Amino acid sequence: MQCPKVKLNNGVEIPILGLGTWQSKPNEVTNAVEYALKEAGYRHIDCAWAYGNEEEVGEGIKRSGVPRSEIFITSKLWCTHHHRVEAALDESLAKLDTDYLDLYLVHWPIHLNPNGNHPVFPTRPDGTRDILLDWKQRDTWAQMEAVLKKGKVRAIGVSNFSQCVLEQEILPYAQVVPAVDQLEIHLYNPQHKLVEWLRSKGIEPQAYSPLGSTNSPLLSDETASAIAGRYELQTTDVLLGYLVAKDIVTLPKSVTPARIASNYRGALTAAAKLTKEDIEALDGVAAAGKQKRMIAPPWGIDLGFDNWP
Numbered sequence: 001m002q003c004p005k006v007k008l009n010n011g012v013e014i015p016i017l018g019l020g021t022w023q024s025k026p027n028e029v030t031n032a033v034e035y036a037l038k039e040a041g042y043r044h045i046d047c048a049w050a051y052g053n054e055e056e057v058g059e060g061i062k063r064s065g066v067p068r069s070e071i072f073i074t075s076k077l078w079c080t081h082h083h084r085v086e087a088a089l090d091e092s093l094a095k096l097d098t099d100y101l102d103l104y105l106v107h108w109p110i111h112l113n114p115n116g117n118h119p120v121f122p123t124r125p126d127g128t129r130d131i132l133l134d135w136k137q138r139d140t141w142a143q144m145e146a147v148l149k150k151g152k153v154r155a156i157g158v159s160n161f162s163q164c165v166l167e168q169e170i171l172p173y174a175q176v177v178p179a180v181d182q183l184e185i186h187l188y189n190p191q192h193k194l195v196e197w198l199r200s201k202g203i204e205p206q207a208y209s210p211l212g213s214t215n216s217p218l219l220s221d222e223t224a225s226a227i228a229g230r231y232e233l234q235t236t237d238v239l240l241g242y243l244v245a246k247d248i249v250t251l252p253k254s255v256t257p258a259r260i261a262s263n264y265r266g267a268l269t270a271a272a273k274l275t276k277e278d279i280e281a282l283d284g285v286a287a288a289g290k291q292k293r294m295i296a297p298p299w300g301i302d303l304g305f306d307n308w309p
């Protein structure tokens with residue numbers, strides 16, 4: 001099954017489904033990536049330095065035998081690296097064993113103390129995250145623009161940036177408008193207003209945790225299950241197909257071969273079957289009492305999102 005692509009604001013095309021790799025254990029992710037590329041049809045892998053498994057992802061890419069030019073690889077700049085974007089990118093490139101990325105994202109609009117008590121999650125003596133509060137995100141973005149200009153990445157974007165942060169800290173200063181904002185988007189956190197606003201600015205929304213992440217309550221959602229039953233699909237197919245039908249780049253994670261394959265096939269099948277009425281019903285689920293954000297790290301500052309717990 002051919003995966004549809006979405007065109008980013010600089011003309012680069014991204015496959016609408018990508019394999020997530022967060023919390024994929026290093027000893028499992030190589031097989032998962034190899035299987036996804038070689039057997040299941042994926043051509044897009046979503047990675048991050050902070051996931052601690054880029055070397056093993058790179059190994060899976062190599063073992064798949066699929067040419068690098070056919071694969072869309074994303075990685076993300078971690079929060080302790082905002083002062084040294086190019087060096088951090090070089091580290092991810094080396095681990096993934098590739099000489100360019102298709103997309104590089106600022107993982108969160110937050111600079112954590114690079115000289116703190118931990119390389120990934122530095123904390124202050126009171127246990128709160130050690131954030132450099134006076135750092136300007138525009139200074140991170142200028143470095144992102146520089147690595148794009150150098151040709152080390154084909155597109156640059158952000159992740160977990162709200163409208164307010166983009167409007168105040170990025171868009172007034174940017175020479176390059178972010179191509180993407182990767183966000184928690186799923187049945188219970190659809191972020192309809194933000195998705196619409198991003199599109200009005202030419203910024204492509206990407207859906208992370210599309211199945212509701214680990215131990216997800218979405219898998220037993222009544223509306224999604226009823227629609228799945230009608231088409232003899234799995235609920236997971238409907239959860240993913242719902243986003244794909246709305247042209248949202250969707251990033252399901254699994255290390256289980258059968259799920260990796262069924263997520264890909266099921267998402268595309270469901271996207272083709274869902275009617276306008278199905279989409280409207282699914283669009284209304286969160287507002288009818290199911291709104292729930294799954295990923296809300298304890299940053300201790302307001303990131304400008306609705307429904308942050």
Ligand SMILES: NC(=O)C1=CN([C@@H]2O[C@H](COP(=O)(O)OP(=O)(O)OC[C@H]3O[C@@H](n4cnc5c(N)ncnc54)[C@H](OP(=O)(O)O)[C@@H]3O)[C@@H](O)[C@H]2O)C=CC1
Pocket residue numbers: 019020021022023046047107159160182183207208209210211212213214215219236251252253254255256259260262263295
């Ligand atoms: N930018 C950011 O800040 C963030 C980015 N992301 C990205 O998005 C990706 C996806 O999000 P993530 O939070 O991992 O969660 P997902 O919504 O993709 O859910 C993953 C969980 O669902 C399970 N699962 C997958 N497929 C099925 C299936 N068909 N049936 C039943 N269970 C299934 C997986 O188990 P198993 O693996 O054991 O099969 C895993 O426990 C991440 O991996 C990462 O790449 C995620 C969070 C934040």
Ligand SMILES: O=C[C@H](O)[C@@H](O)[C@@H](O)[C@H](O)C(=O)O
Pocket residue numbers: 022048050295297298
């Ligand atoms: O991409 C995945 C997520 O952003 C993850 O990296 C964070 O949520 C992290 O666990 C944190 O606690 O800040």
